[in-house]
Structures are given as C-alpha cells and as structure tokens.
Amino acid sequence: MDIVEDDISALARGCAVLGTGGGGDVRTGALAARRAIRTYGPVPLVRLAELPEDALIVPLSGIGAPTVSHEMIHGEDEPRRIAEEVERIFGRPPAAVMSSEIGGANGVAPVAWAAQLGLPLLDADGMGRAFPEVQMVSMYVAGLPADLVVMADVAGNVVTIRPVDGLWSERLARAVCVAAGSHALMADYVITAGRARGAVIEGTVTRALKIGRATEGAADPLEALRSELGAVRLITGKLTDVERRTSGGFVRGTATIEGTGGDRGRTLTLELQNENLVAVEDGRxxxxxxxxxxxxxxxxxxxxxxxxxxxxxxxxxxxxxxxPLWRTPRGLETAGPRAFGHDLEYVPVEELETQHG
Incomplete structure (x- = not known):
C-alpha cells in the first residue's frame, strides 16, 4: 500500500498515542509529511519480506529534547546529507527508510523523509513505542552491533560516529546532539534487510494507523481508544501539577493528576524522561x-x-x-525501570492491575 495525504491524520494520532508522551510533537511531523507527499507523491509502505537480503535500511529519528523540536524543525537537507553519507560509507544507496521509534513525531516524520529521498517506508520500527535513549532499540536488544551512527543538524554539520557498543552510541550521540542545540537528525543501526529480520518490530506503521482510526466517528473516543489498545485506565482527572526541566538533551520532570468523578479522592503521579516512565498512586x-x-x-x-x-x-x-521483546532479560536491562534510575522490579501492567483491583 501507499501512504497518502489522507492517511497522515490517523497516523499522527496513532503515533502520538504510541509516543507515551515523547518522540516529539506529531503536529510538526504531520505538516512535513503532508507537504512532502504533495510535492513528491505517495510513499510506498513495504514489508521487510518484500526487500532483498542486501537492501540497506536507514532507521531515522530526531534526537534531543522534544521541547526544542518546536523551534528547530528539520528541513530537507538533513535526511539528504545522511543518505549521502550512508552511500559513501557502504558504496551503494539506501533502499528504504525506517522509523527508529514509531512514537510521536519520529513515527510520522519518516514519511516526509522517505518521500524526500524517493524511498519506500518500512512497516516496522525499533521500539514499538518511544524511548529517550539511543541504545533503547530492538536492534540492540537483538544483539546487533551499534557500530555506526550518522547525524546531521540544521546548521549543515554531518557527524559519523563509530561507537564500540550501544551505551557509547548514546553517550556520543547525546553529546553531539547537545552541541547542535539539543536537536538533530540521526541514523543508527544502518542494516541490511537480512540482518533486520528478527531484530526490528514489524507492522508498527500499520498499527499506528489502526490506532489513529479507532477514534474516528466514535461515540466515546476514549473508550474506543482504550479498547483498541487493550489498555487499563489508571485514572481520569485533572492535571494539578507539572514540573519540567530540559537538561542534557532530555525533558525530565513529574506530572500529577487528581481524580474526578468516580476517581475523586485519588491521585496519580507520572515520572517523566521525555516519555511517561512510571505511574504511582498512593505509593503503589x-x-x-x-x-x-x-x-x-x-x-x-x-x-x-x-x-x-x-x-x-x-x-x-x-x-x-x-x-514481548522488551520483557526479555536483555529488554528489561535496556529499557526497564532500573535503566532510568528507578529502583523497581519490573511487574507487567496487567499483573499490577490485578493486584490493584
């Protein structure tokens, strides 16, 4: 199938949900995607099985603090410069673009980047959601070496990093990102289709579209969304306190929601690092x-x-x-609560809900 302009609203809504608070504001990504489709035409959405084994896949994402992305919007030069650098390194051009994270603007903007480069978009990503750090991708969990990161910023700089592992890719890429004003475009884990099999999360662009369409025309949009996601509703209420700070290329802070209606008297606190990381109610x-x-x-x-x-x-x-990839031992080591400094033993949300109920 092709992604056309009429698909972008649903894709943006779905990506915003999967962004879990991060990945950048979908409005800027949606604007870029619509403009690119009008200029260059629809973007083919391809499955991994449709690509030759040696086809180069370029996972692209914006890196940095989401609050900065409102003012430092990517143009057409950054993806082009990254594609040219990838071709210089590998001796052949990329065959497809992939979103590194399907959540937020980083799930929508790859439509624009693919259109600008004249490439198809892979129906897959490296997270199935959004995460704030470079090594927090399925390719790292699958054990692929993080041996190449290519970054481009709005000033025209292109930086190629050869990290020794995924943790170093985060440290070095974050330092470059901060130097670029806390926002840059990045390609990491440039891989062939053959190596991508089993190392990426497939079907996530289609999933985002389905989530976005679930609320269209629904009598109760919130219930339609909850049902589509198979989600637990933790609380319904009013935001009474928000504390945010931008440092080191991240947005960190807390948000407090006081229950209303049937949830009156309850209070839920969210811990943030670009994304919503932990939800706590009355110490639980x-x-x-x-x-x-x-x-x-x-x-x-x-x-x-x-x-x-x-x-x-x-x-x-x-x-x-x-x-399920994130619930493996390596997945939890990479992006479980302790990876973010929270001294918590991971318990699946469905088990926590049973305990709470």
Missing amino acids: VRAMVPDLITVADTETAAAVQTEGLRYGQRVAVLAWPCD
Missing part, C-alpha cells in the same frame, strides 16, 4: 516502563505529549503491555 506503582503509559484528553482521546501537559487539563491515563 500502577504501571512502569517498558509498558506504555499515555495521557489522553478525556473528550477527544488525543494523546498529550509531555511538553504539552498544562495545569487544569482533563485527562485519562492509559497503560498497556509493551512488545
């Missing part, structure tokens, strides 16, 4: 990474990104299971 954890936690508007079911959280917003907090 209700959900935690790598499971997904999204804040949604109670009327429209539109996901609210962490940089868009405001006092007084009426929201519901939904949580649902992550891809």
Whole structure:
C-alpha cells in the first residue's frame, strides 16, 4: 500500500498515542509529511519480506529534547546529507527508510523523509513505542552491533560516529546532539534487510494507523481508544501539577493528576524522561516502563505529549503491555525501570492491575 495525504491524520494520532508522551510533537511531523507527499507523491509502505537480503535500511529519528523540536524543525537537507553519507560509507544507496521509534513525531516524520529521498517506508520500527535513549532499540536488544551512527543538524554539520557498543552510541550521540542545540537528525543501526529480520518490530506503521482510526466517528473516543489498545485506565482527572526541566538533551520532570468523578479522592503521579516512565498512586506503582503509559484528553482521546501537559487539563491515563521483546532479560536491562534510575522490579501492567483491583 501507499501512504497518502489522507492517511497522515490517523497516523499522527496513532503515533502520538504510541509516543507515551515523547518522540516529539506529531503536529510538526504531520505538516512535513503532508507537504512532502504533495510535492513528491505517495510513499510506498513495504514489508521487510518484500526487500532483498542486501537492501540497506536507514532507521531515522530526531534526537534531543522534544521541547526544542518546536523551534528547530528539520528541513530537507538533513535526511539528504545522511543518505549521502550512508552511500559513501557502504558504496551503494539506501533502499528504504525506517522509523527508529514509531512514537510521536519520529513515527510520522519518516514519511516526509522517505518521500524526500524517493524511498519506500518500512512497516516496522525499533521500539514499538518511544524511548529517550539511543541504545533503547530492538536492534540492540537483538544483539546487533551499534557500530555506526550518522547525524546531521540544521546548521549543515554531518557527524559519523563509530561507537564500540550501544551505551557509547548514546553517550556520543547525546553529546553531539547537545552541541547542535539539543536537536538533530540521526541514523543508527544502518542494516541490511537480512540482518533486520528478527531484530526490528514489524507492522508498527500499520498499527499506528489502526490506532489513529479507532477514534474516528466514535461515540466515546476514549473508550474506543482504550479498547483498541487493550489498555487499563489508571485514572481520569485533572492535571494539578507539572514540573519540567530540559537538561542534557532530555525533558525530565513529574506530572500529577487528581481524580474526578468516580476517581475523586485519588491521585496519580507520572515520572517523566521525555516519555511517561512510571505511574504511582498512593505509593503503589500502577504501571512502569517498558509498558506504555499515555495521557489522553478525556473528550477527544488525543494523546498529550509531555511538553504539552498544562495545569487544569482533563485527562485519562492509559497503560498497556509493551512488545514481548522488551520483557526479555536483555529488554528489561535496556529499557526497564532500573535503566532510568528507578529502583523497581519490573511487574507487567496487567499483573499490577490485578493486584490493584
């Protein structure tokens, strides 16, 4: 199938939900995608099985603080420069673009980047959601070497990094990102289709589209979204406190939701690092990474990104299971609660809900 302009609204809504608060504001990615499709035409969406074994796949994503991305918007030069550098290194051009993370703008903007480069978009990503750090991708969990990162910024700089492992790829890429103003375009884990098999999370672009379409015309958009996700509703209420700070290329902070209606008297606190990481109610954890936690508007079911959280917003907090890859020992080591400094033993959201109920 092709991704056409009429698909972008649904894709953006789905990617915002899968962004779990991060991945960048989908509005900028959607604008870029629509413009690129109008200029260059529809973008073919291809499955991994359709690509030759030696086809080069370029996973692309914006790296940095989501709050900065509003002011430093990627142009057409950054993906072109990255593609040219990849061709210089490998001796052949890329065959497809892949979103590194399907969540947030990083799930929508690859449509624009693929259109600009005249390449198809792979129906897959490296997270199945959004995560804030470079090594937090399925390719790293699958054991592929993180031996190449190519970055480009709005000033025209191109940086090629040859890290010794995934943790070093995060440290070095983050340093370059901060030097570039806390926002840059990045390709990491440039791999062949053959090596990508079993190392990427397939079908996630299609999944985002399905999530985005679930609320279209629904009498109760929030319930339609919850049902589509198979999510637990942790609380419905009002945002009463938001604390955010941008440092080291991340947005960190907390958000507090006080229950309303049937949830009156309850309070839920979210811990943030670009994404919603941990939800706590009265000292008890209700959900935690790598499971997904999204804040949604109670009327429209539109996901609210962490940089868009405001006092007084009426929201519901939904949580649902992550891809099974993240529940493996290496997956939890990479993106479980302790990977973010939270001294918690991971418990799946569905088990926590049973305990809470």
